[in-house]
Amino acid sequence: MSRYEAVIGLEVHVELKTETKIFCGCSTEFGQAPNTQVCPVCLGLPGSTGVLNKKVAELAARAGLALNCKIGAYTWFDRKNYYYPDLPKGFQISQVFRPIAYQGYLDIEVDGREKRINITRAHIEEDPGKLIHASGSIMTSRSSFVDYNRSGMPLIEIVSEPELRSGAEAKAYLEKLKAILEYTGVSDVKMEQGSLRCDANVSVRPVGTAALGTKTEIKNMNSFRAVQRAIECEVDRQIDVLEEGDSVVQETRAWDENKGITMSMRNKENPDYRCFIEQEVSPIELSDEWIKDLRATIPELPDARRKRLVAEHGLPDYDAGVITSSLALAEFFDATLEKFPEAKKISNWIMGELLRLLNARGMELSQSKITPAGLASLLELIEKGSISNKIGKEVFETMFEEGQEPAQIVKEKGLSQISDEGQLTRIIAEVIAKNPKSVEDFQAGKEKAIGFLVGQVMKATRGQANPGVVNTMLREKLAE
Amino acid sequence: MQVSEKDVEQLAFLSRLDLTAEDKAVYTKSLNAILDYLAMLKKLDTAAVEPAAHVLPIKNVFREDKLRQSLDREQVLANAAEVGEGAFVVPRIV
Amino acid sequence: MKLLTLSVHQLGELMERKEFSSEELTRVHLERISQVEDEIKAFVTVTEEAALAQARAVDQKRARGEELSLLAGIPMAITDNICTDGVKTTCASRILYNFVPPYDAEAAARLKGAGAVLMGKCSMDEFSIGPAEEKSGFFSARTPFAPEAAPGGSSGGAAAVAAGEAAFTLGSDTAGSLRQPAAFCGVIGLKPTYGRVSRYGLISYASSLDQIGPFARDMADLALILNTICGHDAKDSTSAAVAGPDFKKSLINDVKGLKIGLPKEYLANTEPRAAVKIWEAAAQLEELGAVCEEVSMPHTEYALPAHYIISSAEASSNLARYDGVRYGLRVDADDVLNMFSKTRGQGFGDQVKTRIMLGTHVLSAANYDDYYVKALQVRTLIKQEFARTFEKFDCLLTPASSTIAGQSRKETDGPLAAYWSKACNIPVNLAGVPAMSLPFGLVEGLPVGLQFIAPHFGEEILLRVGYTLQQNTEQTRLKPGLAC
Structure with missing residues (x-):
């Protein structure tokens, strides 16, 4: 047991x-x-003045409501002043003093234990532009290119309280946050396109103490897994520093995915953003009526949906948790269930084949060609015994890649299960003839030998035989 | 409260203003003259006064989420000192 | 050269009667500009070709019998901090020496839409803040009344109207830059209510204080220009959703029963020779039936430091975008930090740099409450004081400048000297109320201006008072002694 505990807060854009x-x-x-x-x-x-996109205020408030936040009845914008070439005005318009949402929370679950993580605030701000470095790296480039397409993209920054205690908790928090934002239609939450970005504030302190240690800010993490790894690595680093009698330096560090370490960004400027009220954008007043209307636009959220899947369809809580972690999966599940009424079987295929393929290919559900109707038809084919479970997986992969109807795939590839006893009788006879040793063993009482013989029949039929039928027929034949 | 030349150096850095040593002395003097004058505000008790956040009580000025034509890239880059690959070019950042 | 002193209305009517064309009128003004510019220095850019093309286009429309605004074909000029599509807009700063906006400011677009002909861009103090400097290639305008010695506040727009270089001009006012120059040049300047005229395309100095307004020769012209530029603009979040009234209806020759307050604190700090003229105007207004009464506005003395803090803070942020990346001056360096610092160090003048550093200082975490918040609290008090005063008075009468023209700024006056002379103007910007500067006679050959202040969206009162005075005293119509 470590003598230290980690104190982690996340800032998610x-x-x-x-x-x-x-x-x-x-x-x-x-x-x-x-x-x-x-x-x-x-x-x-010079001279340009902007006007707030109404949808930005509405989506931000909706996100705040979904995260159990209080909503500011009267909020405004402030300027955060700093210089950087991607920042076209020399300041960022943000909400420093009066965020649109504050004091919320979300519940996470790690290793079967539930934990509530408080959210300090969620505020609206604008994104700066983007720098492209001539040699690919900021450290070695003699010049950089500035692209302002991203400048002025609407963001909300969601700041958690420093209540996370491990990389795993941080990952669970991000997964839950992502699900909620996806459910509410607030964001596409695509980390690879930068529509969700996360910085972590990490410090450690001796177990049992209340005072916070010196924190570092970790940037440049491109996946939830990377956030977890970066935090774990930074916590270890800080503990090492303290164990050696040194002190942690307050600084910004970048996660290097390939090397698996965090590195100091040597940012010496002490940030004093000199924040003050933005005068060129109007304040937002959210009436009770408007907040009520916005609340009504929030759909069933992940936790509620999970409970519903357990209660209405008898799914194990674990399965329901996995399926509702993403709106796309949850909707896929519901749509499949409408056409094929066995929830657990659907869940097995989603959690097994579907997620396996998505993870292996690094794809989003929407990028695959599989449809709920397709999965339902496939499950029916298996149910009817037209194909085996094993063949089903092969068909599923084809559906995932190419999107054809399962029946068509089965037909085209000649995968239909052989249940024709005449054909099987012939093959079984051949197998028995070729394997006298196993036949002898089985007849001598070695039950295991039947498995080998079934396997030989399956091999001879290239997997298209129904293993149950083969088993029965073999036993009958050998009993003769 | 007065500022020192060192303070002025920091202000110039924060404001991205390149100053010569001579400049620093001059600005230190003029800033202190201004700060001396501004100190008169201290004699006014404003403890109970709400700061004026906005000039007029204008609020909820919105636009609908509707696309508008962006500038042609040629116009975007027209005023820049250095351009390349459709972008603004800046020297080394770190 | 009588054309050069006529009002927009007179010129418009003459053109409607085909006495002369807009092209002819434009050529007369261009000639005038080339004749007097060496002395007046009202322009930083003269757009000769474009002006003639615009004028010819109006003439063609007129020939086709199209219905035109009275502003159609009238030579105007616009101060160089208001963006004009395709015409260099520099804020009289080296840092923007080559900036060509790809768009028009809303107010400029509305005037152009009405057919007014842009003669060029008027000089100003750098970003309206400090005197433009010789070394930057820019310069201060001179009042035609004393071209040798007297800088014209911070706007060449007033000088251009007085010297007959344009029939009217557009400027901006953050600390009196429409009102003090108007007073020094013997023309009318009106700073509308904050939010009355779109700020879209006005290059920000202090966002919460800046407002666009006109310089004009008479009240009817003022009404005509206001009718064109006022009113809501969906592109500007600070634009008030208040429909502009028909200001021509306020041209009423009657002030009977109007209650006019004379704030003691404004008069106390004014050059005695100018203060005398205020009492003279008050007496005249009383003769015309108004009721003038002294009033005390004790927080006035705090307006100046509060305004200095707020405007410096906002300027330090508004001027941060000039970094050499997207437009304007760039001084090359090996890395971005040095490129930024060298560009800004060489691009801004001393006054502007002082303001930027002061603004940075007062916004720094350690000083924020002592300076910035304090200034906002004073702003609340000033606003409240105006609101209370306007419960009793329809408008206020003060000097338009606490000094008179001809008192040249000297290096030794320090950074605040120019500021003190605007002590009568500055509280108005803090409160966001409208105010007008109206000429009222001469003192030792130099013009003196009255300032009338009205409540928010009370421009109609200003027009009524101004119109009445213009109908009843020649003191409001001054002509510079420049050889024509």
Whole structure:
């Protein structure tokens, strides 16, 4: 047992799902040619003034409500002043003094234990542009290119209390947060496109003490797994530093995914953002009526849906947890269930084959070609005994990649299960003839030998025989 | 409260203003003259006064989430000192 | 050269009667500009070709019998901190020496839409903050009344109107830059209520204080220009959703029963020769039926330091975007930090740098409450004081400048000297109320201005008072002694 405990808080930036930017009508579409989605406002041209996108206020408030936050009845924007080439106005418009949402929480579960993590605040802000470094790395490039397409993308920053105690808890928090934001339609939450980004504040302290240790801020983590690893690695590093009698330096550190270490970014500037009230954007007043309307737009959230899957469909809690961790999966499950009424069987296929393939390919559900109707048909084929479970997996993979109907795949590839006793009788006879030793063993009472013989029949039929039928027929034949 | 030349150096750094040693002395003097004058505010008791956050009680000024034409890239880059690959070019960052 | 002193209305009517074309009128003004600019220095850019093309376009429309605004074909100029599409807009700063906006400010667009002809861009103090410097290639404008010695506040727009270089101009006012120059140049300047005119395209100095307004020769012109530029703009979050009234309806020759307050604190700090003229104006207004009464506004003395803090704080942030990346000056360096610092160090003048550093200082975490919050509290008190005063008075009468033209700024006056002279103007910007500077005679050959202050969205009162005075005294119509 370590003498230290980790104290971790997360700052998560989430891009809101809008058509246009926060203060101008430029598109938020990802991946366009540099500087083709900019106008005087998001380029910070002298004299330009922006106007808040109403949907930004609504999505931010909706996120706050879904995260059990209090919603500020009267909130405004502030300026955070600092210089960086990707920051076109020399300040970022954010909410420093009056965030739109504050004092919320979400519940996580790690190793079967539930824990409530408090959320300090969720506030609206604008994204800066993006730097592309000539040689690929900021450290070695003699020049960099600035693309302002991302400048002015609407974000909410969700700040947790420092109540997380491990990398695993941090990952669980992010997964839950992602699910909630996806359910509520607030964001696409795609980490690879930068629509969800996470920085971690990490410190350690001796177990049993209340005072906080010196913290470091960890950046540059590109997956939830990376967040977990980076935190674990940073906690170990800090403990080593303390054990050696040194002290932790307050600084920003970058996670190096390949080396598996955090490295100091040598950022010496003491940030004094000189925040003050933004005068060029209007404050937001959210009436009780408006908040009520926004609350009504929040759909069933992951925890409630999970409980429903257990109560209504008898799914094990674990299965329900996995399926509801993503809105896409949960909707896939429900749609499949409408066509094929056995919840546990569906859940087995989602948790088994579907998630295995998605993880292996690093894909989102929406990128695969599998449909709920397709999975339902496949399960029916298996149920009817037309194909074996094993063949079913092969068919599933084809459906996942190419999206055909399962019956068609079975037909085209000749995968239909051989239940024709005539054909099987012939093959069984051949197998018995070729394996006298096993036949002898079985007849001498070695039950295991039947397994080998079934296997030989399956091999001879290239897996298309129904193993149950083969087993029965073999036993009958050998008993003769 | 007065500022020292060292303070002025820090202010110039925070404001990204390159100052010569001579400049620093001059600005230290003029900033202190201003700060001396501003100190007169101290004689006014404002403890019970709410700070004026905004000039007029204007609120909830929104636009709908509707696309508007962006500038042509040529216009975007037209005023820049250095451009390349459709972007603004800046020297080494670290 | 009589054309150069006529009002917009007179010029418009003459053009409607085909007495002369807009092209002819424009050429007369261009000639005038080339004749007097060496002395007046009201322009930083003259857009000769574009002006003639615009004028010809209006002439063609007129020839086709299209219905035109009275502003159609009228030569105007716009101060160089208001963006004009395709025309260099520099804020009289080296840091923006080559900036060409790809868009028009809303107020400029509305005037252009009405057919007014842009003659060029007017000089100003750098970013409206400090005197423009010779070394930066920019300069201060001169009042035509004393071209040798007297800087014209911070806007060449007033000088251009007085010297006959444009029939009217557009400027901005953060600390009196529409009102003091108007007073020094013997023209009318009006700072509308904050939010009355769109700030879209006005290059920010202090966002919570800046407001666009006109310089004009008479009250009818002022009403015409206000009718064109006022009113809600969906592109500007600070634009009030208040429909602009028809200001022509406020051209009423009657002040009977109007209660006009004379704040003691404003008069106490004013150059005695100018203060005398205020009492003279008050007496005249009383003769015309108004009721003038002294009033005390004891927080006035705190307005100046509060304004200095707020405007410096906002300026330090608003001027942060000038970093050499996207537009304007860039001084090359090996890395970004040095490129930023060298560009800004060489691009801004001394006054602007002082303000930026002061703003950075008062916003720093350690000083924030003592300076910035304190200033916002004073702002509350000033606003309350105006609100209370306007419960008793329809408008206020004060000097338009606490000094008179001809008192040149000297290096030894220190950084606050120019500021003190605007002590009568500054509380108005803090409160966001409208105010107008109206010429009222000469003192030792130099013009003196009255300032009338009205409650929020009370411009109509200003027009009524101004119109009445213009109908009843020649003191409000000054002509510079420049050889024409």
